[in-house]
Amino acid sequence: MKKSKHLFRIIGLIFLIAIIGITLWQSKSIDAEAIAQRIEDFGPLAWLVFMLLYAVGTVFFFPGSVLTLAGGALFGPVLGTFLNLTSATIGAALAFIVARYLASEWVEEKTGGRLKQLKEGVEKEGWRFVAFVRLVPLFPFNLLNYALGLTRIRFVHYLLATYVCMLPGALAYTYLGYAGREAVGGGEGLIQKAMLALALLAAVAFLPRIIRHFRKLDNQNDAVE
Numbered sequence: 001m002k003k004s005k006h007l008f009r010i011i012g013l014i015f016l017i018a019i020i021g022i023t024l025w026q027s028k029s030i031d032a033e034a035i036a037q038r039i040e041d042f043g044p045l046a047w048l049v050f051m052l053l054y055a056v057g058t059v060f061f062f063p064g065s066v067l068t069l070a071g072g073a074l075f076g077p078v079l080g081t082f083l084n085l086t087s088a089t090i091g092a093a094l095a096f097i098v099a100r101y102l103a104s105e106w107v108e109e110k111t112g113g114r115l116k117q118l119k120e121g122v123e124k125e126g127w128r129f130v131a132f133v134r135l136v137p138l139f140p141f142n143l144l145n146y147a148l149g150l151t152r153i154r155f156v157h158y159l160l161a162t163y164v165c166m167l168p169g170a171l172a173y174t175y176l177g178y179a180g181r182e183a184v185g186g187g188e189g190l191i192q193k194a195m196l197a198l199a200l201l202a203a204v205a206f207l208p209r210i211i212r213h214f215r216k217l218d219n220q221n222d223a224v225e
Contacts, residue, residue, distance in 0.1 A: 032066050032067075032069035032070040032073060032177060032180075033070075033073070035053075035066065035067065035070040036070045036073045036074050036181070039053070039070070039074060040074065046074065047075065047079075047083060050070070050071060050074065050075075050083060050087070051083055051086065051087040051090070053067070054067045054071070054083075054084065054087030054088060054090075054091060055087050055088075055090040055091040055094060056091065056094075057091065058087075058088055058090075058091020058092060058094070058095060058142060058145065059091055059094045059095050059098065061142045061143075062142075064088060064141055064142070065173055067084070067087075067088075068084045068088070068169075068170060068173040068174055068177065069173055069174075069176060069177035069180065070177060071083050071084040071087075071174055071177060072084070072173065072174035072175060072176060072177025072178040072179075072180075072181070073177040073178060073180060073181035074181075076178055077171075077174055077175045077178045080174040080177070080178060081167075081170055081171050081174040081175075084170045084173075084174050085163065085166060085167060085170040086163075088166060088170065089159065089162050089163045089166065091145070092145040092162050093155075093158075093159055093162075095142070095145035095146050095149065096145055096146070096148060096149040096155065096158060097149065097155075098146065098149070099145075099146040099147070099148075099149025099150055100149040100150065103146070104149075104150055107146045107147060107149065107150055108150065110143065110146075111143065111146075111147045111150075114139060114147070115147055115150060118133070118139075118144075118147050118148060118150075118151055119150070119151050119152075121133070122148070122151040122152060122153045123151075123152060126153065126157065127153065127154075127157040127158070127160070127161045128161075130148060130153060130157070130158055130161040130162065130165075131161045131164070131165045132211060133148075134161065134162055134165035134166055135165050135168070135207060135211050136207075136211050168203070168204050168207060169204050171200060172197075172200035172201050172203070172204045173201075175193075175196065175197050175200055176197045176200070176201065178193075178197075179193040179194055179196070179197040
């Protein structure tokens with residue numbers, strides 16, 4: 001029984017690494033517009049196909065920004081944000097589970113010394129550290145999903161912190177994809193939409209500075225106490 005379980009883990013790990021390699025190679029020639037055009041062919045089921053693609057793509061290291069732009073172009077800023085955020089969270093949850101129960105050795109090898117930093121952060125701050133690394137991109141998104149699976153964070157806390165704290169980035173990139181599609185199609189109010197897209201991107205880019213500032217103040221207060 002133990003040998004069979006170990007063999008299953010090895011086969012699963014080999015399959016995972018192979019899919020990741022293929023995805024990285026293929027993703028070089030795929031853009032958001034190409035994805036949007038293919039998914040539109042599914043008609044009323046396009047949203048479901050998109051969510052499945054996004055969730056599985058997150059597990060297999062497909063560039064999340066490309067999918068998020070495609071989601072904005074396909075479904076607009078409101079529904080697109082919801083679908084992007086929900087799909088990315090599902091994918092992050094799947095990667096977390098894979099790392100915790102299947103590919104722990106591979107994740108440790110890929111993350112190296114950064115895994116120790118994550119473990120220490122989670123042990124010290126719990127879900128707040130997960131929220132911090134979601135808002136401040138210290139680690140690549142796809143790799144972070146796997147790395148956090150090897151920490152002691154509770155799955156529910158990981159899931160909630162991930163969903164809430166990925167919202168700013170999901171909103172900004174979704175709207176950018178929507179504005180880009182509108183520009184290509186010659187929709188109305190292009191200047192206003194473009195300005196809003198740039199403003200959202202600027203806010204997301206500036207957000208890490210604000211988060212770091214407040215964390216620094218909290219650490220100073222803790223040191224005084």
